[in-house]
Amino acid sequence: MLRAAITSVGRYLPERVMTNADLEKIVNTNDEWIKSRTGIEERRVVEPGTPTSELCLRAARQCLELRGVSPDEVELIIVATITPDMTFPATACILQDKLKAHRAWGFDISAACSGFVYALTMGAQFVQTGAHRKVLVLGADVMTAILDYQDRTTCVLFGDGAGAVLLEPSPDDNGIIDFAHEVDGSGACYLNMPAGGSLRPASHETVDRREHFVRQEGAHVFKYAVRKFVEASLRLLERNGLRPEQLDLFVAHQANIRIIDAARDRLGLPDSKVVKNIQRTGNTTAATIPLALATALDEKRLKKGDLTLLTSVGAGFTVGTVLLRWSGVNWS
Numbered sequence: 001m002l003r004a005a006i007t008s009v010g011r012y013l014p015e016r017v018m019t020n021a022d023l024e025k026i027v028n029t030n031d032e033w034i035k036s037r038t039g040i041e042e043r044r045v046v047e048p049g050t051p052t053s054e055l056c057l058r059a060a061r062q063c064l065e066l067r068g069v070s071p072d073e074v075e076l077i078i079v080a081t082i083t084p085d086m087t088f089p090a091t092a093c094i095l096q097d098k099l100k101a102h103r104a105w106g107f108d109i110s111a112a113c114s115g116f117v118y119a120l121t122m123g124a125q126f127v128q129t130g131a132h133r134k135v136l137v138l139g140a141d142v143m144t145a146i147l148d149y150q151d152r153t154t155c156v157l158f159g160d161g162a163g164a165v166l167l168e169p170s171p172d173d174n175g176i177i178d179f180a181h182e183v184d185g186s187g188a189c190y191l192n193m194p195a196g197g198s199l200r201p202a203s204h205e206t207v208d209r210r211e212h213f214v215r216q217e218g219a220h221v222f223k224y225a226v227r228k229f230v231e232a233s234l235r236l237l238e239r240n241g242l243r244p245e246q247l248d249l250f251v252a253h254q255a256n257i258r259i260i261d262a263a264r265d266r267l268g269l270p271d272s273k274v275v276k277n278i279q280r281t282g283n284t285t286a287a288t289i290p291l292a293l294a295t296a297l298d299e300k301r302l303k304k305g306d307l308t309l310l311t312s313v314g315a316g317f318t319v320g321t322v323l324l325r326w327s328g329v330n331w332s
């Protein structure tokens with residue numbers, strides 16, 4: 001079977017920076033609390049009214065340009081997001097038009113913070129079967145569109161951003177090796193946006209009750225995330241006859257620096273093998289893993305052949321892990 005490889009990476013972060021000091025003016029919080037509990041110092045935020053498809057467009061363009069691939073060559077677009085431009089049509093369709101990727105079909109997937117890892121796995125199947133040779137996979141979210149700036153327990157945690165990767169058949173042994181995903185739907189009550197779907201359609205009442213925003217029980221999500229980062233990572237490694245110390249890079253979903261550090265310690269990894277950019281971006285939901293890959297490339301920490309583990313936990317609950325050997329990409 002063919003192996004699918006990430007052959008390019010693109011990213012887009014909005015220019016506007018929202019610091020913890022900016023949040024102090026909006027809710028009853030402070031820089032020290034946010035930094036010590038989450039690691040976050042600032043996050044990027046869009047100008048109000050900027051849709052997710054615009055962030056996707058910029059990340060996708062960078063990804064394709066770096067590889068010298070024209071939008072016309074893209075065969076499939078998968079967008080992972082929980083903040084689509086609209087409930088329908090899919091943001092992938094809006095992006096296909098904006099990007100002028102005339103030959104591509106596409107769809108969105110909703111798996112919250114595991115969205116990118118799931119989308120990557122799905123895209124890889126089309127490459128591995130030989131059905132497609134160029135698949136664009138994006139993780140993108142405009143979290144500021146669904147944050148309640150009266151709720152200090154959630155609004156300080158998130159930011160906006162988009163990441164894109166191109167999947168192509170690998171010319172060698174590098175590329176995506178294996179994945180292990182899980183869902184525990186009983187966790188839906190701990191992290192969700194209550195209204196706006198078919199269960200609670202938008203009404204004056206849902207707006208008055210502020211139900212169109214992210215709600216979460218942070219402490220429960222925290223414990224689940226630490227446990228699952230470790231369990232899922234070990235399961236995937238063991239299945240492939242590998243031990244954590246053989247990893248070159250651990251790229252975890254950026255939700256809280258304490259979650260990442262706790263998982264790092266339990267896996268017995270040194271900090272030098274762990275990517276962190278949450279300090280500057282906050283939790284960008286589906287975008288964190290491709291943005292973290294971009295950070296690793298900035299820091300020259302990803303070399304061809306590097307054994308890399310991507311791990312995520314998100315609303316659902318969703319758990320995702322992908323094991324790959326890095327293929328080498330153009331990066332400036």
Ligand SMILES: CC(C)(COP(=O)(O)OP(=O)(O)OC[C@H]1O[C@@H](n2cnc3c(N)ncnc32)[C@H](O)[C@@H]1OP(=O)(O)O)[C@@H](O)C(=O)NCCC(=O)NCCS
Nearest residue numbers: 029030033037113152153156218219221222255256313314
């Ligand atoms: C949200 C999170 C940072 C809270 O950290 P915590 O150590 O669990 O803190 P707690 O929720 O126990 O709150 C401690 C106190 O800080 C207060 N607090 C909460 N948010 C605050 C803020 N932004 N500023 C100041 N104080 C705050 C709480 O009200 C609470 O006060 P109390 O003790 O008087 O009731 C943490 O639970 C977390 O990161 N959870 C996972 C979130 C996540 O990853 N979500 C996305 C999933 S992928």
